[in-house]
């Protein structure tokens with residue numbers, strides 16, 4: 001018995017990079033996989049059926065079950081068709097891995113409308129649209145059977161969004177939105193038996209090659225820390241029953257390191273039983289902001305003691 005025998009999974013953006021590694025691992029563990037990929041450039045231009053088909057073929061050649069899907073995750077109708085294809089082809093849906101992504105980096109003051117729209121569309125809408133149709137499928141199934149469905153969504157956030165990387169206003173805003181969407185959908189779907197978590201991966205793919213240069217390449221004899229395959233075991237764990245009870249969480253993952261990340265939370269507080277005035281806020285400010293807390297927060301916060 002493999003861990004995903006009898007399960008059906010959709011992996012978006014599975015034609016290359018991290019998503020490809022997820023699809024191969026889930027299939028090798030027995031899942032029937034819908035390999036979604038639009039096949040465009042790293043900036044989201046164009047389309048090509050080859051990447052998704054190649055991964056689906058790689059799985060079936062090894063004796064696994066897979067089918068390619070070429071819909072754009074940012075298309076509402078495409079997302080609906082993607083979920084329907086999983087159900088029609090393999091008889092159900094148990095796991096949705098939202099992973100598809102593109103980059104169009106620019107400083108905010110130079111960014112144009114198309115750069116903003118394309119990135120927010122693929123990431124934020126491209127996570128929500130498949131999740132929305134999967135969620136309505138699972139909710140209907142749970143109502144019909146009167147039992148929780150035991151399904152999982154794993155989203156793909158990014159440290160860029162959680163810590164706010166300069167030069168990526170479009171991407172970071174979308175990724176922070178994905179982290180928030182993860183918590184919202186975890187709350188909404190809990191009663192139907194759907195767990196929703198997210199990862200913030202770091203790996204060597206075409207999206208990072210240009211900026212990371214040689215830094216992400218393993219030195220001779222060293223463990224290949226930035227291989228995309230390192231991300232997939234964590235995703236498969238989150239998508240499996242082994243992670244029972246874990247929902248609404250964001251986990252950073254790279255080879256050799258996983259971290260549980262937490263978002264906005266109260267840090268300091270001032271209170272009064274009268275309406276705030278500019279002066280009373282000013283008087284409270286010193287207890288709200290220590291001198292060291294007044295500037296832009298650090299990009300990579302330290303592990304809390």
Ligand SMILES: NC(=O)c1ccc[n+]([C@@H]2O[C@H](COP(=O)([O-])OP(=O)(O)OC[C@H]3O[C@@H](n4cnc5c(N)ncnc54)[C@H](O)[C@@H]3O)[C@@H](O)[C@H]2O)c1
Pocket residue numbers: 012013014015016017018019036037038039040041042044051071072073074099100101102122126156157158159200201202203204205206207208
């Ligand atoms: N590589 C990293 O270090 C890193 C860091 C943080 C987050 N991420 C995220 O991981 C995910 C995977 O990225 P990757 O690094 O493997 O990049 P990648 O370019 O190798 O893979 C992304 C895949 O998504 C597909 N895709 C793009 N737009 C699509 C659309 N509209 N519909 C369907 N498929 C589409 C692409 O064709 C591509 O095959 C992305 O969400 C990315 O933002 C990656």
